[in-house]
Amino acid sequence: MLKKAQQYKAIVIGTSAGGLFVLFDLLKQLPADYPIPIIIVQHRAKDQRDLLEEILQSRCRICIRQAEEKENISAGNVYIAPPDYHLLIENDYTLSLSDDAHVRYSRPSIDVLFESAAFAYGPALIGIILTGANSDGAAGLATIKKEGGVTIAQDPKEAAFPMMPEAAIKKGVDYIWTIEKISTFLLEQADTK
Amino acid sequence: MNFDNKEFKELLESIRYVYGYDFTDYAEASVKRRVNQFMTNRKITEFEKLGKILLQDEKIFEEFVQEVSVTVTEMFRDPTFYKSLRENVLKRLATYPFIKVWIAGCATGEEIYSIAILLHEEGLLNRSVIYATDINQKSLQIARDAVYPLEYMKNYTANYQKAGGTRAFSEYYKAKYNSVMFDRSLKQNIVFSPHNLAVDNSFNEFQLVICRNVLIYFNQQLQNKVISLFYESLCPFGFLGLGSKESLLFCDKKKNFEEIDRKEKIFMKSK
Numbered sequence: 001m002l003k004k005a006q007q008y009k010a011i012v013i014g015t016s017a018g019g020l021f022v023l024f025d026l027l028k029q030l031p032a033d034y035p036i037p038i039i040i041v042q043h044r045a046k047d048q049r050d051l052l053e054e055i056l057q058s059r060c061r062i063c064i065r066q067a068e069e070k071e072n073i074s075a076g077n078v079y080i081a082p083p084d085y086h087l088l089i090e091n092d093y094t095l096s097l098s099d100d101a102h103v104r105y106s107r108p109s110i111d112v113l114f115e116s117a118a119f120a121y122g123p124a125l126i127g128i129i130l131t132g133a134n135s136d137g138a139a140g141l142a143t144i145k146k147e148g149g150v151t152i153a154q155d156p157k158e159a160a161f162p163m164m165p166e167a168a169i170k171k172g173v174d175y176i177w178t179i180e181k182i183s184t185f186l187l188e189q190a191d192t193k
Numbered sequence: 194m195n196f197d198n199k200e201f202k203e204l205l206e207s208i209r210y211v212y213g214y215d216f217t218d219y220a221e222a223s224v225k226r227r228v229n230q231f232m233t234n235r236k237i238t239e240f241e242k243l244g245k246i247l248l249q250d251e252k253i254f255e256e257f258v259q260e261v262s263v264t265v266t267e268m269f270r271d272p273t274f275y276k277s278l279r280e281n282v283l284k285r286l287a288t289y290p291f292i293k294v295w296i297a298g299c300a301t302g303e304e305i306y307s308i309a310i311l312l313h314e315e316g317l318l319n320r321s322v323i324y325a326t327d328i329n330q331k332s333l334q335i336a337r338d339a340v341y342p343l344e345y346m347k348n349y350t351a352n353y354q355k356a357g358g359t360r361a362f363s364e365y366y367k368a369k370y371n372s373v374m375f376d377r378s379l380k381q382n383i384v385f386s387p388h389n390l391a392v393d394n395s396f397n398e399f400q401l402v403i404c405r406n407v408l409i410y411f412n413q414q415l416q417n418k419v420i421s422l423f424y425e426s427l428c429p430f431g432f433l434g435l436g437s438k439e440s441l442l443f444c445d446k447k448k449n450f451e452e453i454d455r456k457e458k459i460f461m462k463s464k
Contacts (some may be wrong), residue, residue, distance in 0.1 A: 032438060069409055069438050070416075085409075091198060092208035096220045097438050099406045100227075101265050116222040 008036050008150075009124040010089075012075065012117045014110030014140070016043040016132030018160030020052070023130075024059055025179050026186065027078060032061040034190055036079045036126075039067070039089065041115065043132070046084035053080055071095045081108035085108045088116035104136040114140025123148030126189075128153045128182060129173075132164030142171040144189060150174050152182060195232055196240035201225060204244050211248055212259060215391045218415035227261045234260075262329045264406070267348065268303040271437050274356035274405075275307060277457040279357055282432045283315045286400055292321040295399045295426060297390060299325040302336025303349075307356075308403065309379040310365060314358070318382065324397065326388030337385050339375040343368055390419050395426040402427055406436035413443050420444040427462040434459050445464035 015023065019042045027038075044050055056078075057064040067079040073093045073155035081087035085097040086108050096116075103109035110129070114137060117125055129137045131154060143153045151173040156162035158178050169176060177185070196204075205217045207226075228243075247254045269275050286292050292312075299305050305325045312318040312403055317325050327333050350362040366373040390397070390407065402423045408416045422444045423433055433450065436459040441447045450460040 055367070070443065082438060086223075088220075088226070090220065090222050097409045098220075098223045099264065099266070099409070099436075100223065112226070115226070119225070120222075142218055158445050 007013055007124050008126055009093075010117060010121050011036050011038045011126040011128065011159075011186070012114055012144075013038065013040045013130065014042075014114060014129045014132075014137040014164075015040075015130035016106075016110075016134060016136065016161070016164055018022070018131035018133075019043070020055070020178050021160070022154065023056060026183055027056060027062060027064070029183055029187060030060070030062045030065070031190065033076050034062050035075050036189055037075050039073070039081075039113065040078060041087060041108045041113045041137075043108070043110075043136070044083045044090075050083070051185045052097045056080075060192075067095045067097070069095065069097050081113065083108075086112040088112060089120045091120050093120065104134060106134070106136050110137035111140035115143045118144040118147040118149060121147075121149065125149035126152065128152045128154075129165050129168040130179075131159040131161045133161040134164060135167035137164060138167040138171050141168045141173060145172065145174065152177055152185070154179060154182065159178045195229060195238065196243075198336050200240055200244075201228070201248060204240075204247070207244065207248055208254075212254060213392065214389070216261070216416075218412050220393060220410055220412055223410055224261060231257060231260050239464060252310055259329055259331045261334060264298070264300045264301050264329075266312065266406070267345065267352065268307045269349060269352035269356045269358075270303070270405075271457075272352045272357075274434065274437065274457045274459075275311060275356035277454045277459055278308075278434060279311055279315070281453050281459060282401065282434075283311060283317065285430075286432075287315065287317060290320065292317055292401070293324065293397060293399045294321060294401045295324045295326070295397070297326055297388070297402060297404040297423070299327050299336055299385075300329070300334070301332045302339060303341070304403065304405065305336060305383060306339060306365075306375050306379055307353075309383070309399050310353070310358070311356075314360070321382055323383045324399070325383055325385050328387065328389045328391075330387055333385050334389060334447070337426070339380060341375075343371045343373050346373060390422065395422055397426065398428050399426055399431060401432045401434070402429055403434040404436075405434065406439070408439045409436065417444050420446050424449060424462060429462060431462045433462065 008131045064078045088096040127141050141151050152175045153165040153168045153173045156177045209215045312321050353362045366375045453459040453462040
């Protein structure tokens with residue numbers, strides 16, 4: 001059974017190779033006043049100007065922004081981890097950056113975001129792992145589950161790179177869904193509010 | 194996580210009381226992560242036990258401080274910052290007969306030698322003194338030794354070139370086995386010293402203060418305090434360089450600084 005929508009205070013999403021297109025699919029349908037803030041780690045190269053936020057924004061109504069140090073997390077926003085920094089969530093629902101060592105060769109690392117989010121939000125959190133070609137995020141998603149949050153992995157059969165959702169599924173997730181089903185679920189959270 | 198918020202805060206308070214190290218105003222999520230890692234590495238499963246060990250055994254506490262405060266960096270990280278420093282700041286520093294630079298939170302030294310190379314190439318190193326400080330003694334020792342893995346040099350060379358460097362980067366170090374040692378001449382005017390930004394005061398007056406990716410580990414209150422400390426430590430029209438994601442946005446002293454390069458987070462003390 002899914003929990004009542006009001007219980008969710010945040011959604012965290014992690015993805016790597018192939019992520020841009022599925023992020024489009026998930027985010028473009030959300031209304032500008034979507035009631036739950038979304039925080040995303042998409043693995044990205046440092047240095048090069050990749051325009052990730054601008055590209056996503058060009059097709060979305062909800063506000064897409066690069067996460068800033070000590071920023072308050074609020075509804076109607078999608079926060080994306082900047083290149084070359086880990087993104088963490090504090091207990092007072094603000095964002096922190098860190099340049100701690102790479103985790104699983106990644107900075108930003110999905111595990112780092114997911115673990116800090118799990119401790120800040122507990123059961124009021126939805127964690128989603130999408131396509132990717134490594135196993136970052138699996139441990140973090142397991143922590144979200146342990147703290148009582150809802151965990152979802154993209155169906156590896158439709159994922160461009162199935163390794164990341166597969167690694168998460170191996171540790172145990174609540175739902176294995178297609179992007180279409182995840183989309184519907186996200187929209188339902190807005191309806192029931 | 195092996196502990197809840199309340200016991201975590203209590204431990205930080207006890208540490209402050211017993212050892213004078215103040216982590217209470219650090220951004221919590223990162224510190225918790227590191228404490229958790231420390232526990233995992235030492236196979237300490239109960240938080241209560243961690244507290245007992247740390248408060249009773251000074252030696253383990255020292256290791257704890259090293260691990261909780263360790264930071265990683267690279268030479269010429271964010272090359273455009275160094276490019277801007279070269280173009281916008283060093284030219285103006287050249288007008289001083291004697292230049293004092295403070296690198297606060299110098300970690301394992303990669304930033305120090307990057308700055309030293311810039312000063313050298315602008316012909317300023319001979320009349321400069323670089324004060325390099327960090328809370329972490331182990332990191333400071335690595336900074337003093339100036340020995341780094343050979344495999345990093347490819348990346349550092351690329352960074353150096355992107356930062357506007359035109360010489361052969363290998364001029365600056367000697368390779369031996371799998372390590373390189375940076376040239377002695379770069380080290381001639383560096384003073385290494387432990388300094389804790391959370392509790393220690395200003396100790397000199399500088400033309401340039403560099404503190405990159407340190408403030409992100411502090412909460413707003415401590416950030417504000419440390420920026421004030423930098424303000425007091427700068428001469429009139431002295432320069433401050435921060436990390437690319439850091440800002441003066443929430444600081445009382447914001448109005449006392451002028452932006453020299455908005456994107457690279459380089460400021461000048463204007464009043």
